[in-house]
Every structure is written in C-alpha cells, then in structure tokens.
Amino acid sequence: MTQFISAIRLIVPDYDQAIAFYVGLMGFELIEDSEISEDKRWVLVAPPGSTETRLLLAKASNEAQEEIIGEQAADRVFLFLETYDFDSDIALMERAGIDIIEEPRIESYGKVVVFRDPFGNKWDLIERH
Structure with missing residues (x-):
C-alpha cells in the first residue's frame, strides 16, 4: 500500500x-x-x-x-522546505525581503537556514548533501 x-x-x-x-x-x-x-x-x-x-x-x-x-509549532521550526539550489533560493528570498532569522549554516546533513513567514511560522530551507 x-x-x-x-x-x-x-x-x-x-x-x-x-x-x-x-x-x-x-x-x-x-x-x-x-x-x-x-x-x-x-x-x-x-x-x-x-x-x-x-x-x-x-x-x-x-x-x-x-x-x-504563527504558533502552530510552539515557536519551533514548523515546516521544512528542501531545495536543490540553496544559494539561488536564499538570494531570491533576500531580494524578496523574506525574514531570514539566522545566518545560513552547514550541518552534517547539508546547508540550512531558518526563515519566518509573515504570520510567524518558522521554516527551514535545506539543501541536503
């Protein structure tokens, strides 16, 4: 199934x-x-x-x-958006004025940055290795 x-x-x-x-x-x-x-x-x-x-x-x-x-995840990251082109996507987000709430970083699984939608929900943008 x-x-x-x-x-x-x-x-x-x-x-x-x-x-x-x-x-x-x-x-x-x-x-x-x-x-x-x-x-x-x-x-x-x-x-x-x-x-x-x-x-x-x-x-x-x-x-x-x-x-x-904006509090559906009790102030934690609620949704996870995966991408194959982190650098281009983060540049588009910055130009659009999207609220990026921390610096992009490299983790063991790949590149990640936390952003917030205008309603307060936190998201991860992730590009896996």
Missing part, C-alpha cells in the same frame, strides 16, 4: 495575504482556490515541482484559531 500526506493545514489570518506571500514572494504554485462558502475557501499551494504534499491555507475562523497563527 502506498500512502502520502497530501496536505498540511496552515492557519492564516487572510487567504489573499497568504497567497501573496507563498505564491507571489516564495514562488509556490497556486494549485487550487475554490470557494466553499461565503467566508471559507479551499486554497492549496505547493513549491514548484512538488507532486504530493501541499499547504492548505486555512483562514482562522474563531478566536482560538486566531491565537495560534
């Missing part, structure tokens, strides 16, 4: 603001943006070339959800 994780829900304050960041600045692909109800949409984005796992951008719909925006 083959299985995979198809989507990870990321709670955001606003659909269009999240699309502007992930698609407009990060270069992700907008896979789907469908209206479910008057105030709810099904918004899937994914890094270019990704074929399985997507981010489901979910607008907070109550106070409890609003309180955890």
